[in-house]
Amino acid sequence: MYKIINILIIIFFVTSCESMKTAKKAVTGEKKFSNDEFMVQKKDPLILPPDYENLPTPDEEAANKEEISNFEKTFGVSTEDNSSTSSSTEESILKKIRSK
Amino acid sequence: MKKIIIIIAIFFFDRVSKIYLINLQASGTDIDFYIYPFLNFYLIWNTGIGFGLASMETNIYYHILTAIIAIINIGLIFFLIKSKSIYAYLIALIIGGSLGNLCDRIYYYAVPDFIDLHLGNFHWFIFNVADIFITVGIIGLILIELLKKEKASKNV
Numbered sequence: 001m002y003k004i005i006n007i008l009i010i011i012f013f014v015t016s017c018e019s020m021k022t023a024k025k026a027v028t029g030e031k032k033f034s035n036d037e038f039m040v041q042k043k044d045p046l047i048l049p050p051d052y053e054n055l056p057t058p059d060e061e062a063a064n065k066e067e068i069s070n071f072e073k074t075f076g077v078s079t080e081d082n083s084s085t086s087s088s089t090e091e092s093i094l095k096k097i098r099s100k
Numbered sequence: 101m102k103k104i105i106i107i108i109a110i111f112f113f114d115r116v117s118k119i120y121l122i123n124l125q126a127s128g129t130d131i132d133f134y135i136y137p138f139l140n141f142y143l144i145w146n147t148g149i150g151f152g153l154a155s156m157e158t159n160i161y162y163h164i165l166t167a168i169i170a171i172i173n174i175g176l177i178f179f180l181i182k183s184k185s186i187y188a189y190l191i192a193l194i195i196g197g198s199l200g201n202l203c204d205r206i207y208y209y210a211v212p213d214f215i216d217l218h219l220g221n222f223h224w225f226i227f228n229v230a231d232i233f234i235t236v237g238i239i240g241l242i243l244i245e246l247l248k249k250e251k252a253s254k255n256v
Contacts, residue, residue: 004245011238013172014198015150016211017225 103180103192110196111203114230118204118212131214139217144226145210151225166205173198186244193237197230 049055121143125131131143147162149169176198180191204211213226227235 004242007238007241007245010172010176010194011234012150012153013169014176014194014201015227015231015234016146016148016201016204016213017150017227017231018144018146018148018213019151019223019225 103188106189106192107196107199110193110230110233111200114197114200114228114233115203117229118200118214121214122212138219139215141214142216142226143212143214145208146213147210150231162209166202169198169202169205173202187241190237190240190244193233193240197232197234197237200230201228201234 121131121141125143131141134140147157149165173195176191176195180188180195183191201211211228213228213231215228215232216226217224
């Protein structure tokens with residue numbers, strides 16, 4: 001029995017048959033697993049910037065907007081819309097010109 | 101002496117078949133001939149061992165594997181010297197084929213295989229002339245061992 005096993009082991013080393021699947025892979029140029037060839041430099045781990053604590057938080061900006069809207073409510077003036085006032089001035093000037 | 105002639109004959113037959121097909125491919129012919137509906141020639145290169153195992157690039161492991169195969173060949177030659185009768189002829193068949201494949205491994209860094217037996221879409225492993233003789237030798241050795249066992253069990 002040992003002899004037969006030895007003979008069978010020998011067959012793996014002395015023969016050189018190749019499976020059709022592997023052959024097709026070689027012919028079609030199917031890529032084997034490899035590392036990222038474009039990654040030439042090792043990426044550093046992510047770290048926090050030194051002045052990270054001094055940066056404004058996103059909530060702060062939202063609070064400022066809320067303050068502005070409260071101001072508008074109490075005085076009834078829109079801080080963003082300046083076009084209406086400028087148009088009224090224009091109209092008054094035009095009226096004066098037309099009256100002359 | 102007969103055994104040496106067998107080895108040399110197989111070695112040359114194998115080499116001629118491989119060189120013929122390699123030269124044919126080098127001249128621009130695509131090696132993909134259909135000889136029969138169940139047999140075609142399709143040239144591929146095997147960098148590993150039998151049955152498509154341990155295929156690899158030409159690196160240190162490849163050379164180690166080649167060295168192991170060379171040692172096995174030396175062992176087979178040793179067995180050939182020691183053995184007699186039909187045993188020796190069967191081992192000579194194996195050595196003849198094995199030396200052919202080893203020669204390719206050293207010269208081309210791969211073994212050309214081109215005989216593709218298939219039944220429809222089912223393909224057997226692609227092999228070469230050397231593999232045929234090796235397989236015949238191996239099957240013969242296994243059969244002798246099995247027959248010996250049967251005889252021994254009958255006598256008991």
